[in-house]
Amino acid sequence: MTAETTTTTTLPRSVPTGISLGLGARIHRRLAAVPTAVLWLIVGLWTLPSLGMLVSSFRAEDAVKTTGWWTVVTDPKLTLDNYRAVFSTAGTDSPDMWRHFLNSLAIVIPATIIPIALAAFAAYAFAWMDFKGKTWLFVGVVALMAVPIQMSLIPLLQLYTGGAHLTIGGQTLTLFPDLNLAGTPAAAWLTHIGFGLPLAIFLLHNYISALPRDIFEAATIDGADHMQIFRRLVIPLSVPALAAFGIFQFLWVWNDYLVALSFIGGAPDKAPMTIRLATLSGGRGQDWHLLTAAAFVSIALPLAVFFALQRFFVRGLLAGSVKG
Amino acid sequence: MAAVVLEQLNKIYPNSSHAIIDLDLDIIDGEFLVLVGPSGCGKSTALRMIAGLEDISSGVLRIGDRVVNDLAPKDRDIAMVFQNYALYPHMTVAQNIAFALKLAGRPKAEINERVQHAAQTLQLEPWLDRKPGQLSGGQRQRVAMGRAIVRDPAVFLMDEPLSNLDAKLRVQMRAVVARLQRDLKTTTVYVTHDQVEAMTMGDRVAVLRDGRLLQVDAPETLYERPADLFVAAFIGSPAMNLLDVGLEQNGDQLEAVLNAGRLIVPPAVLAARPGLLAYAGGRVVVGIRPEHLHDPAIGSDHGPARIRGVVELRESLGAVIDLHLRVHAKPAVTTETRQAAGDIELLERQAQVGESVVVATVDSRSKARVGETVELVVDTERAHFFDPETGQAIWD
Ligand SMILES: Nc1ncnc2c1ncn2[C@@H]1O[C@H](COP(=O)(O)OP(=O)(O)O)[C@@H](O)[C@H]1O
Ligand SMILES: [Mg+2]
Numbered sequence: 001m002t003a004e005t006t007t008t009t010t011l012p013r014s015v016p017t018g019i020s021l022g023l024g025a026r027i028h029r030r031l032a033a034v035p036t037a038v039l040w041l042i043v044g045l046w047t048l049p050s051l052g053m054l055v056s057s058f059r060a061e062d063a064v065k066t067t068g069w070w071t072v073v074t075d076p077k078l079t080l081d082n083y084r085a086v087f088s089t090a091g092t093d094s095p096d097m098w099r100h101f102l103n104s105l106a107i108v109i110p111a112t113i114i115p116i117a118l119a120a121f122a123a124y125a126f127a128w129m130d131f132k133g134k135t136w137l138f139v140g141v142v143a144l145m146a147v148p149i150q151m152s153l154i155p156l157l158q159l160y161t162g163g164a165h166l167t168i169g170g171q172t173l174t175l176f177p178d179l180n181l182a183g184t185p186a187a188a189w190l191t192h193i194g195f196g197l198p199l200a201i202f203l204l205h206n207y208i209s210a211l212p213r214d215i216f217e218a219a220t221i222d223g224a225d226h227m228q229i230f231r232r233l234v235i236p237l238s239v240p241a242l243a244a245f246g247i248f249q250f251l252w253v254w255n256d257y258l259v260a261l262s263f264i265g266g267a268p269d270k271a272p273m274t275i276r277l278a279t280l281s282g283g284r285g286q287d288w289h290l291l292t293a294a295a296f297v298s299i300a301l302p303l304a305v306f307f308a309l310q311r312f313f314v315r316g317l318l319a320g321s322v323k324g
Numbered sequence: 325m326a327a328v329v330l331e332q333l334n335k336i337y338p339n340s341s342h343a344i345i346d347l348d349l350d351i352i353d354g355e356f357l358v359l360v361g362p363s364g365c366g367k368s369t370a371l372r373m374i375a376g377l378e379d380i381s382s383g384v385l386r387i388g389d390r391v392v393n394d395l396a397p398k399d400r401d402i403a404m405v406f407q408n409y410a411l412y413p414h415m416t417v418a419q420n421i422a423f424a425l426k427l428a429g430r431p432k433a434e435i436n437e438r439v440q441h442a443a444q445t446l447q448l449e450p451w452l453d454r455k456p457g458q459l460s461g462g463q464r465q466r467v468a469m470g471r472a473i474v475r476d477p478a479v480f481l482m483d484e485p486l487s488n489l490d491a492k493l494r495v496q497m498r499a500v501v502a503r504l505q506r507d508l509k510t511t512t513v514y515v516t517h518d519q520v521e522a523m524t525m526g527d528r529v530a531v532l533r534d535g536r537l538l539q540v541d542a543p544e545t546l547y548e549r550p551a552d553l554f555v556a557a558f559i560g561s562p563a564m565n566l567l568d569v570g571l572e573q574n575g576d577q578l579e580a581v582l583n584a585g586r587l588i589v590p591p592a593v594l595a596a597r598p599g600l601l602a603y604a605g606g607r608v609v610v611g612i613r614p615e616h617l618h619d620p621a622i623g624s625d626h627g628p629a630r631i632r633g634v635v636e637l638r639e640s641l642g643a644v645i646d647l648h649l650r651v652h653a654k655p656a657v658t659t660e661t662r663q664a665a666g667d668i669e670l671l672e673r674q675a676q677v678g679e680s681v682v683v684a685t686v687d688s689r690s691k692a693r694v695g696e697t698v699e700l701v702v703d704t705e706r707a708h709f710f711d712p713e714t715g716q717a718i719w720d
Contacts, residue, residue, distance in 0.1 A: 214410035217377050222424035222471070223398035232423075236414045320456030320464060321413035322406075 057082050057292035064289040082293035086280065095269050097276065097297060103264075104254060104272035104301075106185040111192035111253040116246055118193075119200030120208075120238065124230050126201070127209035128216060138205070144198040149191075153262050160187045160263065183267035188260055192253045200245050207241035208234055212322045243312035250305055254298075273298045326388035326401070326478035326511055327353040328374060333383035335369050335535075343369040345535040347383070354509045356502070357540075358526030360516055362558070362663065366535040367515040368483055374513060375404050375481050387479060400479075403472035407484040409464045411456040411471075418443070418452040421470045442474040445504070462493045469501070473508065480505070480512040486521065498525060519559050523547070531555050533663070553656070553715040556611050556708055557664035562646060562683045564611045566656040568675070568712060573604040580610050583652035583678050587629045590705050599718045600709055608718065609656040611708035614646065617684035618701040619692060629702040633682060635694050647684045647692055649700070655680035660715045 055069040058078040063071075072078070089096045125131070126138050158164075163178035181187040211234070219229050235242075257274045264270050277298060281288045328351040335344035343366045351357045359367045372378040374385060376397035385393050392400050403424075412420050418439055425435045443449045446466040456464055465485065472480055485501070486494045502525045505512050516522055522529045523543040530540035531554070539551040550556035556564050570581040571589075578589040578600060587610070594600060600608070620626055633649030655661070657675045665671045674680050684700050692698045709718040 212408075212410070214406050214408060215412060218404070218406060218410040218471075219412070219423070220377070221375060221397045221402065221404045222475075223427045224423075228427060233412060318413050320459060321411050322408040 053292050054296060056289070057296050059289075061289050064292070082290055083297075085290050086293045086297060097273070097294075099269065100271060100273045100276040101297075101301075103185065103270055104274075104298075107188045107192070107260070107272055108250060108253045111189035111196065112246055112250045114189075115193045115196040115200045115249060116242055119197055119204050119245070120235065120242065121230070122197075122201045123204035123208045124226075124234050126205050127211075128229075129226060141198050142202050145202065147195075149195055149258065153258075156187075156191055157182060157262065160190075181263075183264055183270060185264070185270060187263035188256075188272070189253075191259050191263060192249075192256070196249050196252070200249065203245055204238065204241055208238055211237055212318070214322050237317060239312045240317065243309045247306055247309050251302055254302055325353050325509065327351060327386075328479055328511060328513065329384075329386040330370075330374075331384040331386075333370070333373060333385060334381045335366070335373060335378060336381045343535050344373065347535075347537055349530060349537065349540065351511060351513060354511055356505050356512045356514065356525060356527045358514045358516060358522040358529045359532055360519055360522035360529055360558075361532035363517055365532045367517070367532055369535075370532070371404075371481050371483050371513060371515050374400075374479070375402055376400050401477050402479045402481055403475050403477040404481040405468045405472050405483065405485040407487055409456075409468040409488075411464060411467055413456050416453050416455055417448060417459070417467050417470075420456065420467055421448075421474050424471065424475050438474050438476075442470045445473065446470050446500075461489055462497065465489060465497060469504070473504065476510075478511065480510050480514075482512065482514045484516055485514075487516070487518070494521075501525065520561060523559065529559075531558060533558075533660075549717070550611075550708065551717055553609060553611075553658055553660035553710045554664065556710065556717075557661055560613055562614045562685065563664065564613050564708070565617075565680075565682045566609050566611050566661055566710075567680060567682075568607060568654040568656040569610050571600065571603045571606060571608050573601075578604060580608070582631070583654065584632055585630065587631075587702060587704055587707070589707075590627075592705060593707065593709075597709060597719050599720045603709075603711075603718065607712055609658070609710040609712050611710065612682070612702060613706065614683045614685040616703035616706045617682070617686065618703065619686045619690040620699065620701050621691065622687045622689055626701040627704060629704045630699045631682065631702050632697065632699045634697050635692050636681065638692065638694050640688065643688055644685050645688055645690055645692075647686055647690070647698075647700075649682045649684060649698070651680055651682045652678060653680050653682070654678045656710075656712065658712060658715055 052069045055072055056064050058080070059069065059072065060077065060079050060081060063075075063077065067075075087097045122141070126134060126141075159176055160179070160181035163174060164176040166173040166175055179186075181190070215233060216229055219233055224232065255274065256272075257278065260272050260275055264272070265275065268275075273294075277291065277294050280290050280294050328349075330347050330349040330351075333344055333347040333349075334342070336342050347370060349357075359370060361367055369378060373380050374387075376392070376395060380393050384391055387400055387402070412423065415423065421439045421442055422435050425438060430438075439452075440449075443452055446469055448463070448466055448470055451459060451463055451467075456467065459467065465488070468485065472482075482501075486497050489497060498521060501514075514525060523546070526543060528540055529543055529546050531538045531546070533554050539546060539555050541549075546555060546559050550559060550564075553566065557566060567582060569587075572579050572581055577591070578594060580587040580589060589600065617631070618626060620630070631649075631651060631653075633651035635647055636650050637646075637648035639646040639648075655671055655674050657671060662668050662671065686692070686700070710716065711718055
């Protein structure tokens with residue numbers, strides 16, 4: 001995976017001084033000047049807490065609560081008790097952790113894939129198609145980013161439980177049918193799609209509109225219609241942006257608590273991992289040692305996703321397309 | 325194969341810039357037509373209208389026997405080569421070339437065969453599996469050509485396809501493209517701002533200025549009989565010397581009066597340009613190409629006309645020498661020469677003091693040195709005359 005990255009990477013050309021650089025480029029240049037040893041030090045400091053938690057998750061309850069995690073160096077006694085407790089259902093009426101893991105997946109998969117797909121279409125249309133009211137529609141979409149999610153919890157709950165109806169002069173018009181979604185994963189992922197889309201469209205539009213016009217014109221002359229240009233040019237060339245937003249949205253949804261609690265909180269067997277995690281430490285937090293293990297269970301997938309998608313962050317994807 | 329006919333074509337951009345004005349052009353089936361003109365004159369706009377990438381504001385465009393004004397690019401049976409190649413960066417060379425055929429749903433075997441053939445024609449076979457990013461500029465340019473020829477369209481449209489290559493490669497590719505077109509006999513419209521490219525490649529050359537067509541003719545005709553001052557100044561390198569002179573009648577002969585002396589208009593020129601008589605007593609612009617000034621010390625058989633000046637610069641090009649002479653004569657200052665001039669202020673200053681710099685391309689054996697005052701032979705038989713107001717060549 002690193003081989004692919006390096007062969008297609010073009011080194012940045014040296015930039016003539018006196019030309020104002022973008023903020024990103026300036027930051028990049030500053031960072032590039034920091035000695036590697038310093039960077040490793042920062043990496044070490046950054047990872048230390050994670051390491052501590054990982055070690056703690058393998059220590060017995062007594063040990064965790066009385067001594068620091070570093071004592072493993074002198075007194076290496078490790079156990080899987082915490083993990084067993086996390087996965088056990090004994091003494092509780094809640095389903096096991098695997099169930100919550102699957103619940104999380106049921107929310108996060110549609111909530112990540114659907115907005116990326118929709119946003120890519122929308123971004124292409126906003127960037128490269130001409131239609132009436134395009135500018136205002138785009139402004140409207142971007143403005144939606146300013147809507148706080150808390151403001152919409154109650155309206156959405158009503159929408160999911162009763163639908164939306166408009167009564168004019170005795171005639172009732174159903175705008176959104178009563179699908180009885182509250183307490184289902186659909187309620188969560190629909191909400192995440194709605195709140196993810198404006199940002200996704202905005203980010204992807206920035207990227208897609210910066211693709212060189214000439215290759216689209218060349219494709220038009222070669223006989224491609226919008227759909228073919230989208231599928232054969234825009235998607236493959238936008239992979240870095242799609243992957244970046246994918247990771248972003250995945251993490252956001254995976255870690256979400258508010259939306260999940262509001263819409264599925266009443267149905268413990270449908271709840272995602274975050275909700276289970278919050279209850280795991282007990283009513284008064286007396287079982288907090290279990291959180292160490294649970295936390296690692298819940299970050300396993302995001303880590304896997306991150307490493308899987310990172311190879312798509314390829315620079316120089318457009319190399320050789322157009323010159324000048 | 326198809327003729328391309330432009331009738332009263334106009335392009336007005338949404339910002340109301342009028343990029344193409346009443347363009348009439350008859351491009352013959354199988355012809356290599358070059359559209360040439362300075363940057364911003366509307367060449368690309370004209371080409372993109374033919375391609376269907378820009379709407380036609382008014383006028384009629386025919387390709388073959390169809391009016392194509394409202395046809396999508398893909399239905400016009402054209403292929404285009406872009407200035408910056410516009411290759412698909414994530415596809416291999418083979419995929420780039422095959423793209424149009426694949427979209428058209430051709431059978432796989434046929435696609436392979438045609439891609440192979442195009443690659444062979446352009447010597448791209450070793451690179452078929454590379455991506456554009458791994459190719460040199462010249463190779464990318466050939467891929468762009470390959471993408472066009474593989475479709476075997478009725479018309480090739482090329483927008484400055486060689487301008488991103490270095491000088492040497494450009495000269496090579498000039499020959500490659502010209503030969504390819506001769507072999508395929510596909511009607512070609514080729515846009516360039518480089519008059520050398522235009523003169524060497526085109527069957528005919530159309531000179532465009534500010535969205536208007538000035539002249540369309542074979543390269544030799546353009547050189548021998550420029551229709552106006554702009555064409556005269558634009559075609560030829562170094563550019564034609566254009567002097568603002570008085571015209572006086574002396575008996576039955578006409579004389580052009582420079583500050584530096586007089587040039588007699590030869591009877592043959594007067595016979596060819598009877599219109600000159602009407603300018604007697606007035607002013608005209610006389611045009612003398614650098615290659616029609618000679619060192620009197622070399623060769624014989626020179627006419628009597630001379631021009632005298634101080635050598636300011638001597639540029640040896642090997643086979644010939646360009647001499648830059650400061651001459652007491654007023655340079656022609658018109659909208660056309662201003663546009664063609666590199667330094668407008670210098671031109672105006674020279675006009676004020678009545679001095680111009682005349683360039684002469686003389687034999688490499690010339691002994692003229694910088695600082696010397698020299699006298700050069702003027703081949704007045706080949707002089708050009710223009711109306712200083714309208715810029716039109718004076719003939720009848
Ligand atoms: N998309 C556009 N919108 C408005 N004006 C344009 C556009 N494209 C070109 N022009 C203008 O039209 C004129 C001709 O441009 P162009 O055809 O690109 O010239 P050339 O190819 O000869 O350099 C120029 O004055 C240019 O500014
Ligand atoms: Mg152009």
